Structure formats: structure tokens, C-alpha cells
Amino acid sequence: MARGEWGYHGRGKWNCSYKKITLIVCSINIVVALYVLRSLYISLYIFSNNNDLLSVVNYTxxxxxxxxxxxxxxxxxxxxxxxxxxxxxxxELSSEKSVVELPPALKQKISSEILQRLKSLSANATVSDRQEAVESWRKEKLEEAKQLTLRIEGMNSTILQEEAAMLVRALESDWAVLSEEIGLWIPAEVIQLEHDDKPEGVDDSEDEVLPGRPLPPECNAELHSDYGGAAVRWGLTHHKESAEECCRACLDQAKRAKPGENKCNIWVYCPSETGCHSPDIYEHKHTECWLKYDEKPKISFKGRYPESYRNSHPSAPVIVPWVSGVVSS
Structure with a gap:
């Protein structure tokens, strides 16, 4: 009995000591964890306060x-x-980007109407008369387009309903751009030069030779000249290898023209390999061949471009690069 009691009391003491040790260890761990958390908090607080102090600068x-x-x-x-x-x-750049682009057919229609208005003037009409005629046409067409935008019925109009809104803006704010696109330019003065006049720097004894076959007499070729007129064949997409072929194309078009169509009586060719200048916005390239019609052909430029024209068109060369002619009927 004595041995059994002793064994029982020994085990009890051992169990009691194990629980105490476990509690002590846990308590120590909790204390250490709390200390670590407190240290981290204090460090963060001090760091934030230091940053605030650094950001505040006192100036004298x-x-x-x-x-x-x-x-x-x-x-x-x-x-x-x-x-x-x-x-x-x-x-200005933003306004240029917002220019209305009219359909090519409408541009050609506008060009033809202006040409007809100019043809109605007398042969001795002055430059101001031509300018007034063009301005009068613009105002009439602008009023017509504005009325079409209001869907007024029963109007005898040469333009379509859907084109009216674009045309109103083109004739109001974009008129200068549209004039260049259709090639409308009325010179301050018309300079008529004799056939024997030549630009400075050209020797009178030298005859300039165009590449290709010689032109027949009916072509009436004029070097360094540019005639106006209504286009019966758009030169941007019509190229010929030589001036002779361009003139021949004009003669052939006049023979094949249907009743009511304009017959070509003016040809304009670009012989320059670097392209030819024109007052419109297009880039005119080598071998372009324009076929035109005008009841009374008038020359636009010959020999040298006028000084006033070159002042308003800085990219224009000194000498007219085109070669053209009025074919004999």
C-alpha cells in the first residue's frame, strides 16, 4: 500500500509541473508578440511624423x-x-482640315456654270466685270442651296437635295479653297505677248524642241503657254507620251463627240519631267494631257508668270511650264 500511494502522488506532482511550464511558455510568447507589435507601431508612427516634418519647409x-x-x-x-x-x-489648320470635300461631278458642274456665266459677258469686259459676274453667280447658287436645305418643293434646281448642305458651306466659308480646286483664277490683268517674245535667258537663235513627233500645223502649238476652258477630258488621269499625241487626242475627241457634247478645241500638255504648276490644289505630273473646250479660247498664262501672281503663289516657277494650242477647225 505504501508503494502504491507513493507512486500515485509522484505522478500527480509531475502532471502539475507540466501544466505550469506550458502556461509559463505561452505567457512568455504572448508578451514577446505584444512587444514586437508595439515596436512596429512605434516605428511606423515615427517614420510618418518624420516625413511630415521633412515636407514642411520654412522660408525666410x-x-x-x-x-x-x-x-x-x-x-x-x-x-x-x-x-x-x-x-x-x-x-487655321483645324479649319483647313474641316473643309468640305465636294463630289467631283458637282465640282465639274460648278466649273461649267461659272464658265457659261463668264461667256455671257461681252468681249471687252473688264477684270472687275468678270469678278462681279462670278460673285453674282456665287450668291445666286448659295441662295438656291439654302432654300434646298429647307426642303422647299417645286424648285427648278441644278443640284441635288443631299448636295445642298455641303454646297452651302463650300460657297460660304470654303469659297477660296473651292475656287482653287476648280481652277478658278481671274488675273489682275491679261498680258498678251507676241509670239516672238521669249523669257529672259533664252537665246533667240535657239528653237526649243519638244520630245516626240513634230506637231502638225493644225495643232498650233505654243510653248510656255496655258489656255483655260471647260475640261472635256480630265488630265489628271489622261497621260500621253508627247505633245503630238495629246494634240492628236484632242482632234480625235472632236471627231467622235456625240451631238450636244463639247468638242475639244484646246489641248494643254505638261512636258516637264518635274511636273507643271497650276493655281489649283492638284499635283500636275509629267505627260498630263488636258482636253478642253471654249467657244472663245483665251490664254491664261504665257511666257512668264506675272509678278503679282507669283507673290500670291510662292510655289509658282518663273516660266510657264505648259505647252498648249488651239486646234484649227
Missing amino acids: PDQIRKMEESLRIRRENQPVNLIELVKGLKK
């Missing part, structure tokens, strides 16, 4: 005065004129 009155003086000088030296000029250029 003298430093503030110098900064205000620097800002005042910077404002006074701003390139105000340059800024306004840049704003103006941006506005």
Missing part, C-alpha cells in the same frame, strides 16, 4: 520676396505675341 521673408520677384519677371517676359500666333495657326 527674403526668400519669399525673391520668389515673388522671379514669378513677376517670368510673367512679364512671356512671349504673348508668339502664343497668340501659335493659337491662330492652330485655328
